[in-house]
Amino acid sequence: MNFNLDKITRESVKNLKPYSSARDEYVSDGSEMVFLDANENPYESGVNRYPDPYQRSVKNVLADIKGAPADHLLLGNGSDEVLDLLFRAFCEPGQDYIITLPPTYGMYQVLAGINNVGVTEITLNADFQPQVSKILETQSPQSKLLFLCSPNNPTSNSFDTKSMHDLLSGFKGIVVVDEAYIDFSNQESCVSQLYKYPNLVVTQTLSKAYGMAGIRLGLCWASLEIIAILNKIKPPYNVNQLTQLKALERLQDRAGVAQEIQNILSERNVMEQALGAIPFVTEVFPSDANFVLARVDDANRRYDQLLAAGIVIRNRTTQALCENTLRFTVGTPEENRKLITALKSIA
Numbered sequence: 001m002n003f004n005l006d007k008i009t010r011e012s013v014k015n016l017k018p019y020s021s022a023r024d025e026y027v028s029d030g031s032e033m034v035f036l037d038a039n040e041n042p043y044e045s046g047v048n049r050y051p052d053p054y055q056r057s058v059k060n061v062l063a064d065i066k067g068a069p070a071d072h073l074l075l076g077n078g079s080d081e082v083l084d085l086l087f088r089a090f091c092e093p094g095q096d097y098i099i100t101l102p103p104t105y106g107m108y109q110v111l112a113g114i115n116n117v118g119v120t121e122i123t124l125n126a127d128f129q130p131q132v133s134k135i136l137e138t139q140s141p142q143s144k145l146l147f148l149c150s151p152n153n154p155t156s157n158s159f160d161t162k163s164m165h166d167l168l169s170g171f172k173g174i175v176v177v178d179e180a181y182i183d184f185s186n187q188e189s190c191v192s193q194l195y196k197y198p199n200l201v202v203t204q205t206l207s208k209a210y211g212m213a214g215i216r217l218g219l220c221w222a223s224l225e226i227i228a229i230l231n232k233i234k235p236p237y238n239v240n241q242l243t244q245l246k247a248l249e250r251l252q253d254r255a256g257v258a259q260e261i262q263n264i265l266s267e268r269n270v271m272e273q274a275l276g277a278i279p280f281v282t283e284v285f286p287s288d289a290n291f292v293l294a295r296v297d298d299a300n301r302r303y304d305q306l307l308a309a310g311i312v313i314r315n316r317t318t319q320a321l322c323e324n325t326l327r328f329t330v331g332t333p334e335e336n337r338k339l340i341t342a343l344k345s346i347a
């Protein structure tokens, strides 16, 4: 393994002295103390105190659910914040670049733009799988992050395990595996590979399977060394108290979450079958996520027709390899029936 974390971390980040918050300087041991250290309003409202900067309670529950130790976890204001922290820790603006594999999640490119970091795009192959040797030949000391979105948005497939392993062992920068849709997949999470690959970062989110897009909670699993760097540069109170409380409440209801995922998977089946029977649908791609990508005769026209019927989907026709494709999120049984009725009436 030729991965050297020190060598790929930005000089300014290495030299940084982080802000020390009141809650960093005094960590409660549970005993009754009078807190006059943070200039808070003392009158109890449920949110008058600053939240735990390290979200210990939430992390402990997540560690239990995901089967990895809590100290390998960093939480952020959505995966978007977690991904942004990775750019700020490792990518020197105007100098370094990232590698993405289109068609994929648009935020990698946007975050690169915000951080003035270049993007090298290496399109997936015709089976929507990474071109491993091309990626490894393209890397340089300036290619700091490689984004593998698996299951991938918008193609909905998982990347094959051998390709992922070859990339993790051959890439000299950090490999970010975005597992936003992992709970809908048959594939095992890469979190179990953390000890094998020091350059692995796995991101997950409560926005999809856990049904909490509104609270903004993203997860980042990585080595203790990488987590320490990210903790140094994150805003001290980046996950607010309401989010932490709401997440804890939802995470207790494991059976409820599992049931919703089961319902979504069985509705995904229904949707795949129904789409396959629509005459203007030419291809339905197998899904490992909570959405279905389908190719149609004329994506722009079909998109407009569905909109007129009161149904909003995502037109992916401008994405690489995705000409004339539409992306359908799996809804409730009733929503899906409405979609199918509309598709039939348009056809």
Ligand SMILES: *Cc1c(COP(=O)(O)O)cnc(C)c1O
Binding pocket: 077, 078, 079, 080, 081, 105, 149, 153, 178, 180, 204, 205, 206, 207, 208, 213, 216, 217, 218
């Ligand atoms: C939806 C999605 C996310 C989730 O982002 P959040 O900021 O956590 O809501 C992350 N990655 C991919 C590929 C997604 O599709």
